Amino acid sequence: MTQSTRERTTGWLMVFPALTFVAVFSLYPAMDSFLLSLYSEFPGSERSFIGFGNYAELVRDPVAHQAFIVTLGFVLLSTTLELLLGTSIALVIHERFKGRGWTRAAVLIPWAIPTVVAAQMWRFLLNDQYGDVNAILFGDQVDAYVPWLADPWMAFGAIVLADVWKTSSFAGLLILAGLQVIPDETYDAARIDGATAWQRFWHITLPLLKPALLTALLFRTIDAFRVFDLVFVMTQGGPGDATQVIQFYGYKTLFTEGRVGYGTTISVTVFVALAILSLFYVRTVGSKLLQREAA
């Protein structure tokens, strides 16, 4: 009895620093944000408690709806493309060939560039006057140059493209790790049984790669959901709010408009959405991993 009590005390003592850290740096800010979201506050008005009024407004706010749709579209499109491209990259740099080390390093370059710098670079590349994209596509035919970021759909596409360019290699890296744990013997056995390269990919590589793919998916979805810097630098949400993602809308309401309560409500909603998404992924990924161990 005393033995186990002492053990429990020691246990609590040992987790105490970690718990304090989490409480101060995660729990407290999260709770404080939640409390702020229950108030109405903007310049020139007194702060007043309105319960879930901000959440009710969010549900009715057409600008927020549009921002959510743009964000979801961005998440779906960019993560799909990044996983496809990431898998291709991983398959290539998994093979043994001359200069593989250099290729692996080179593939990671876009991921290593700060997003703000990359976004500024894409903004220049897509410029209607001196952008390299126009120069490459149309050369001297200057009158054919396209103002890419002026069209709502192309501007949205440009944001997706910039994100795919930047983070496919990160997805590739995670998937490469998954490829490397697949034992060579499995492939040898399949080859002896007469499986073609396509069959080997479809029946061995892909199923065994599932945990790595899910991990990459988890990281990329959460990251894509939080997209802000690309939009901030490349389009400022324009034209016509076509690229206004939810985090940028939250930033504008909170920092520029000074609507502290409503801006925080947007952040809290994004936080809850991401928490649910992460839980869902972790459970799925977790169970997949367990299945593999059991097998």
Next chain:
Amino acid sequence: MNGLRASFSIAAYSPLRHLSPWAAGLFTVAVLCAGHVPLTHCQELPAPGKHSGSPPITLHFVTWKADHPQAWDEAIQRFEQAYPHVRIKREIAPHSSTAYHDLLTQKLRNRDVSLDLFFMDVIWPAEFAAAGWALPLDDYFPHGEREKFLPATIASGVYRHHIYGVPSRIDSGMLYYRKDLLEKYEFSPPSTWNALVRQAQAILEGERTTHPLLRGYSGQFKQYEGLVCDMLEFVGSHNGSFLTEDGRRSNLTAPESMQAVRFVREQIIQRLATPAALTYQEPESLAVFIQGKAVFHRNWPYAWGLANDPRHSKIVGKVGVTTLPHFSGGKSTSALGGWLYGISAYSQHPDEAWAFIEFMTSPESQKYFAIHASLAPSRLALYADPEVLHANPQYKNLLPVFQTAQPRPRTPVYPIVSHILQRYFSRVLAFPKTDILEEAQEADRKINRFLSLIRDARE
């Protein structure tokens, strides 16, 4: 203006380099005078004697990165010489007006006592006053003194009968044009928007073979604060407005307002300017003009210097500038811009902060800034000053523009109103099939809601 500050950044040059010796001497004289002029207010300051033994007071001044840093360094140095017990410590905030606003308001929201002085864009005083962030300057800045400034700049610093800012300069929208092309086709500068369209089309038609890339118009139509300024000029010159006269309701669904918006969509964006203008802030639109790729260009006063600088411009000496056109039956409308000095309500040294503002907005300092930093003075008398006019001959014609510049809505919720306006205009311009009435109604509803919220909170 969001892009206004950014727009200066392409001007990585300083006129100080071409400074003639007499101009440099002039400044010295000017500053020496300034050191003696504000004697009346020196009385409000603690007597210098008391301070001889104590350490100097440091004022923290949040400013943007100046386009003519030497001019600012010099001016501040002179202030410190005139007031030896005061030191100015500058904190450099972002160039863009919106980014500067976000940083500054965060400090003020936290009641940062280490902040004494700041700039306010002309659209902020109402917000800063309502939030209690800016110190009322009524006692420091008497009516007699205010009368020496351009009335529009003073009005922008007033909120509910108190004044919160001292105008450092004035900005207003104006029409730049290609003098050579207009002369070639025997046009005089257009006074109406329809004449502008006709002239531009005739010139584009005639120049098609030699200048296939020439555009009729270049302006600022990206979704940002500048879009609000450009649209204010079109809507205002069609007898429309953003808010009703009493400022209590949105006026976007008025036929005059909507017709002007339709004109911009159909004649400016889809024809003269091309949709590329939807990505332009000031620097991009100016670049098109000074590369000789546009007949007409809308911009602030600073563009004059760049358009006539051979290091940046291909159209030196071929540029004319005049008031913006109007629609038939309307009158020319120019958006008011510019920056006001303000004192933080949480400052512990308001008297010293005022001494700084008084020094920097004195006739001598403004004259110096007009000559060496191309900043249009906010003091009326300087528009008759031969040296100022020698350095800026265009001011002579532009004074009427400065005197009638139109402010954007004055309300503590201006940032919210601006975002609603930006969304409305940008959607209508970027999606050519949207129904203007529907979009205007949506914007109307939202603006009215916030205006009534702020009224309820006050009344």
